[in-house]
Amino acid sequence: MKALLPVSPTAVRAPDVPEAPVVLGDTPEPEPHDDELVLAVEAYSVNRGETFQLDGRLDRPWPGWRPGKDVAGTVIRAAADGTGPAVGARVVAHPPASGWAERVAVPTTHTAELPDSIDVVTAAALPLAGITALRLLRAAGPVAGRRLLLTGASGGVGHYVTELAASSGAAVTAVSASAERGARLLELGAVELVTSVEQATGPYDVVLESVGGTSLRTALTRLAPGGLLVWFGQAGGAPVTLDFFDFFKGPRQARIAHFDYTLSDASYGDDLATLVRLVSAGRLHPEIGTVRDWSRTADVIAELRNRQVRGNAILTVG
Known part of the structure; x- marks a missing residue:
């Protein structure tokens, strides 16, 4: 599947290759644990902390790490243990990483189902910032x-x-x-x-x-x-x-x-459900500063670094 792969801050580039913290490439399909579902990602948000990890100001959590903690999309494989949303459910999710991809595995305790009134672009702005x-x-x-x-x-x-x-x-x-x-x-x-x-x-x-x-x-x-x-x-x-x-x-x-x-709680599902409820009731209004195709992720990261985006930056996966 396609995913955005991090580039080392110290990587040597050819003169005609523009500097970018991520490149679109191929990576294996996610292999979910029994308590994880697989989500077809339709939108994701870029967070400032992820930009710090990409440029080396913060350590990357583990070898092979890929960015992506705020995603929204449709469940294409339910968790094997029977917990969480069913196939076809629209959800917002907060995986540990790897969400800037066509598909991602997410613990069911880190998800919340979306009502029809909330689109995936709005939902993708909720997880890290809202929690x-x-x-x-x-x-x-x-x-x-x-x-x-x-x-x-x-x-x-x-x-x-x-x-x-x-x-x-x-x-x-x-x-x-x-x-x-x-x-x-x-x-x-x-x-x-x-x-x-x-x-x-x-x-x-x-x-x-x-x-x-x-x-x-x-x-x-x-x-x-x-x-x-x-x-x-x-x-x-x-x-x-x-x-x-x-x-x-x-x-x-x-x-x-x-x-x-x-450190507050190992599970994010309850807080995600609270955020979804508040948005659905018109009591919380996500501030979305830009919406781009995911091929423009490197451009959006540059704009975030230069403080050119107000609120959340959302990328859509075509």
């Missing part, structure tokens, strides 16, 4: 009536967090690199949009920080006494350096928590 947003807000605790600062807000996770938090009663201040990229966040319920964390005045009960570098240090000073900063990413690429004495300059009894969405 991360749900679990981030659980880590933050009750947000009704609380002031919340969200950095790096114009990506897929940021749009979901903004809409979910605002609908739960939080007063969300969103940080976006430009007013244009962040305009949609105001429509989704943010009470304030700023273009740098330095412009955020606070104090905030909760900070959700995903940029890294100096952004985290500055955001820490914006916390209210006893406030919580949840660190969930380093999209800016610069490492964070903190001096313990910074806490004495900032709020009293401030807390910092590291967040990893994979």
